[in-house]
Amino acid sequence: MTTVNETVEEFRLRARTWLAESMPRLDDRVAPATRAELLDHDRELQRTLWDGGFAGICFPADHGGLGLDPEYQQAFTQESLPYDMPFTFNVPTLGILAATLVDFGTKEQKQRHLPAILRGEELWVQFLSEPTGGSDLAGSLTRADRDGDVWIMNGSKIWSTAAYESDYAMCLARTNWDVPKHRGLTMFIVKIHQPGIQIDQIRQVDGSMEFCQEFFDDLTIPAENVIGDVDDGWSVASRLLLHERAAVGGGSPYTSGRTLGGATRGRDPLMVRLARRAGRVDDPIARQLVADAHVDQLVAAALVSRVTEGSRSGSLAPAAGAILKLFNAVTGVRRTEIMLELAGSDAIDWAEDDEEGNSIANTFLSRQGYCLGGGSNEIQRNIISERVLGMPREWAADRDVPFRDVRGNSMPTTR
Numbered sequence: 563m564t565t566v567n568e569t570v571e572e573f574r575l576r577a578r579t580w581l582a583e584s585m586p587r588l589d590d591r592v593a594p595a596t597r598a599e600l601l602d603h604d605r606e607l608q609r610t611l612w613d614g615g616f617a618g619i620c621f622p623a624d625h626g627g628l629g630l631d632p633e634y635q636q637a638f639t640q641e642s643l644p645y646d647m648p649f650t651f652n653v654p655t656l657g658i659l660a661a662t663l664v665d666f667g668t669k670e671q672k673q674r675h676l677p678a679i680l681r682g683e684e685l686w687v688q689f690l691s692e693p694t695g696g697s698d699l700a701g702s703l704t705r706a707d708r709d710g711d712v713w714i715m716n717g718s719k720i721w722s723t724a725a726y727e728s729d730y731a732m733c734l735a736r737t738n739w740d741v742p743k744h745r746g747l748t749m750f751i752v753k754i755h756q757p758g759i760q761i762d763q764i765r766q767v768d769g770s771m772e773f774c775q776e777f778f779d780d781l782t783i784p785a786e787n788v789i790g791d792v793d794d795g796w797s798v799a800s801r802l803l804l805h806e807r808a809a810v811g812g813g814s815p816y817t818s819g820r821t822l823g824g825a826t827r828g829r830d831p832l833m834v835r836l837a838r839r840a841g842r843v844d845d846p847i848a849r850q851l852v853a854d855a856h857v858d859q860l861v862a863a864a865l866v867s868r869v870t871e872g873s874r875s876g877s878l879a880p881a882a883g884a885i886l887k888l889f890n891a892v893t894g895v896r897r898t899e900i901m902l903e904l905a906g907s908d909a910i911d912w913a914e915d916d917e918e919g920n921s922i923a924n925t926f927l928s929r930q931g932y933c934l935g936g937g938s939n940e941i942q943r944n945i946i947s948e949r950v951l952g953m954p955r956e957w958a959a960d961r962d963v964p965f966r967d968v969r970g971n972s973m974p975t976t977r
C-alpha cells in the first residue's frame with residue numbers, strides 16, 4: 563500500500579522492486595493467439611496491479627484508486643516500460659471512460675464501476691460515432707425516450723472498437739429534438755450484453771474484425787444510468803473528448819505503461835533491429851530513417867510534458883490535448899512508413915510465421931486509423947485553431963436551430 567507522504571522517488575523504488583517480482587517482462591512475452599486470450603491475459607495483469615496496490619494511481623482513493631498526483635503515475639510508467647502491462651485496459655477504459663466517470667458519475671455510479679474496472683472486471687467502449695458521420699458528434703440521431711423509470715433507446719452506433727468483448731459502453735443519444743443539437747443530448751451507461759442490442763463485427767483491410775456496429779431496438783436503460791444531467795450530455799461528451807485526446811496523445815495520468823501506437827518514450831530498439839535485419843545498418847539512408855523515428859519520439863516526450871504541464875497550470879487551453887493527438891497521428895503514420903522503408907523489398911513478402919513482419923505489414927495497412935480514431939486530423943486542426951489559438955469559429959448551418967428543423971435530420975431512428 564502507498565505509505566502516507568511517500569515521495570515520488572520512494573514510490574518509484576517500491577514500484578521497481580514490485581514490478582520485477584510481480585509482472586512478466588515484455589522480452590519474454592508470447593503473443594496470445596486470439597483476442598479472447600489477449601483479453602483474459604490483460605484482465606489477469608490488471609488484477610495483479612490491483613492486488614499489488616498499483617492500479618489506478620491517479621484515481622480517487624475513495625473509489626478504489628490511490629489518489630496520487632500524475633508525477634507518481636509518470637514514475638510508475640517509466641519503471642514499467644520493460645514489462646508486460648494490461649494495455650487493453652488503457653484506452654478507452656481507463657484513460658477515457660473511467661476518467662469521465664470520475665468527473666461526471668454519481669457517487670453510486672463511481673462505486674459500482676470504478677473499483678470493478680481497476681480490478682480488471684469491466685472493459686468499456688465508446689458508443690459515439692454513427693453511420694451518418696463521427697466528426698459531427700453532436701448531430702447524433704440515436705435517440706432515447708423516457709418511459710416511466712427507464713429510457714428506451716433506438717438507433718445505431720458504429721466503429722466501436724471491440725464492443726463485442728466489452729462489458730459496458732458510454733453512449734451519447736438524443737433526448738430532446740426541440741433545442742439546438744448540442745443542448746438535446748444525454749450520456750448513458752449501457753450494459754452491452756443484453757436483449758435490445760445487436761452487435762455486428764466489421765472486417766477491415768488488415769483482416770481484423772475489431773470494429774463493430776451496434777443496433778439498438780427498444781433497448782431498456784435504467785434512469786440511474788444517466789451520466790451528468792439529462793439533455794446536458796454534450797458537457798459529458800466534451801470532457802470525454804478531452805480525456806480521449808490526452809490518452810491517445812500519450813498525456814493521460816490514468817493509463818499505465820507505454821503509449822498507444824507501440825511507441826515507447828525512450829530508445830526504440832525496433833527500428834535498429836529492422837535495419838539490421840535488412841542488412842542496412844551502414845546504409846546512410848537507413849541510418850537517417852532510424853534517426854528520424856528516434857527524434858519523433860524525443861519530440862513526443864517533450865511535447866507531452868509541455869502540453870500536460872501547460873494544461874495543468876492554465877498557460878494552455880485544456881483543448882491543447884488536440885496538439886498531442888495530431889502529433890501522435892502524423893508521427894504514427896510516419897513511423898509505419900519508416901518501418902516499411904527500412905525493411906525494403908522484404909516488406910511486401912514477410913514469411914507466414916514471421917510475427918513481427920506480419921504485424922508491421924498489418925500496421926501499415928491500417929495506418930490511417932491514427933488519423934481518424936479519437937477524431938480526425940482535420941477536426942484536431944479545427945480545435946487547435948479555434949480553441950487554442952482563438953481564431954474565429956467555423957461556420958455551421960445548424961447552429962442555434964432546433965434539431966428537428968435542421969435539414970437532413972430526417973430521424974431515421976424515430977420509433
Ligand SMILES: Cc1cc2nc3c(=O)[nH]c(=O)nc-3n(C[C@H](O)[C@H](O)[C@H](O)COP(=O)(O)OP(=O)(O)OC[C@H]3O[C@@H](n4cnc5c(N)ncnc54)[C@H](O)[C@@H]3O)c2cc1C
Pocket residue numbers: 687688689690691692694695696697698719720721722723930931932934935936937938939940941944956
Ligand atoms: C482506430 C479507430 C478506432 C475508433 N474507435 C471508435 C470507438 O471506439 N467508438 C466510436 O464511437 N468511434 C470510434 N472510431 C470512429 C472515429 O471516431 C471516427 O472515424 C472519426 O470521428 C471520424 O468520423 P467518420 O469516420 O464518420 O468520418 P466523417 O465524420 O464522415 O468525416 C469524413 C472526412 O471529412 C472530414 N471532416 C468532417 N467534418 C469536417 C470539418 N468540420 N472540417 C474539416 N474536415 C471535416 C474528416 O476529417 C474526414 O476526413 C474509431 C475510428 C478509428 C479509425
